Amino acid sequence: MRFLVTRVQPQADAWVRQLCAAGHEAQALPLIEVHALADVSAVQAAGQRWSSYHAVMFVSHHAVNCFFKENQALALYIQAQATIKTRVWTTGPGTTKALLAQGVPASLLDAPDAQSGQFDSEALWQRVQSQVQPGQRVLIVRGRSQPLAGLEETLTDAGVGRDWLAQRLTQAGAQVDFVVSYQRGAPDWGSEQRTVAQMAAVDGTVWLFSSAEAIGYLNELLPQQDWSQALAVATHPRIAQAARSLGFGQVQQARPVVADVLASIESFR
The missing domain is CATH 3.40.50.10090 (Rossmann fold)
Structure with missing residues (x-):
């Protein structure tokens, strides 16, 4: 084939x-195609707030790499501070591999099982929902898409899974923040x-x-x-x-x- x-x-x-x-x-x-952001101040600020979050969810390999490019000392800080308990969530093995390559300890990672029938936000929620308590803060690191003018909703998945996860977290009493770490386009x-x-x-x-x-x-x-x-x-x-x-x-x-x-x-x- x-x-x-x-x-x-x-x-x-x-x-x-x-x-x-x-x-x-x-x-x-x-x-x-993936492009860097012209203004990375929000990404850097999110990195400085890392320890204030119960969990940080990365939507993709590129979300990981672009986030840590602007927060290069963060992985070393996470490794060095045993008191840092922030969980790191991903929906699939590629993003998990990228986080490990950045130096994030495997003990802090949560993702769907490798044998899971699907790698998506729904499968991740099944894994992490028991962690979530009212009042906790969760950060979702995502990309920003070029508009798809004139196309039906069924032709774009930009944010669908992440928004679904944010809704579940909000219903559980958590506060959800978003930060854009890269730009997607045609x-x-x-x-x-x-x-x-x-x-x-x-x-x-x-x-x-x-x-x-x-x-x-x-x-x-x-x-x-x-x-x-x-x-x-x-x-x-x-x-x-x-x-x-x-x-x-x-x-x-x-x-x-x-x-x-x-x-x-x-x-x-």
Whole structure:
């Protein structure tokens, strides 16, 4: 099979290597680009308030790296101060790995089990809800998306899971703060990328989607494209629904693990 990996770089290239190692053809075609913020003062201020939070939740690998880039001494501070009890929450193994790489102790991390059926805010809540007490403060570190003008709600997942988690926390009596640590937006495609995408819509290539927001950008990039012959694997029900709403002819769902993605494509053969 041939795959198009639409994840943000450098994760897209990592997935390409794994798929090629499994004997498939794969190419990266990122549908989201990440940029640093012009003003990082809010991120730095949030880092200074770290110990005032019961937990800090990171929405992605990029949220972790951009946050700690502006708070470089924080991980050392966390390690050195045994009295710091702030929990660190993530929804998936990639974000957990990024936190460990930044030096956050594994003993402070909470995430869905590696064998969980889904890596999302709902699965995280099942893991952490017993921790939450009225009056506690929780910080959610997230990105900010470029507006998707004129697109249906089903074509953007920006903040859906995080807002759901914030609602659960508020209902439990916690105070929720947000801080934006990076900017997301559509890629700037040239003619080569457009040709690759147009061919992949009709030639049996399997599109790998890890974000409904990315599907929204795809619609902006190729607004007249017919997707009725296109194949896709999505890593969450919301993302699968976005692909179907755009018009993808066949959509399978799989956990964001290469082995699960490969198992899901059997119906395409």
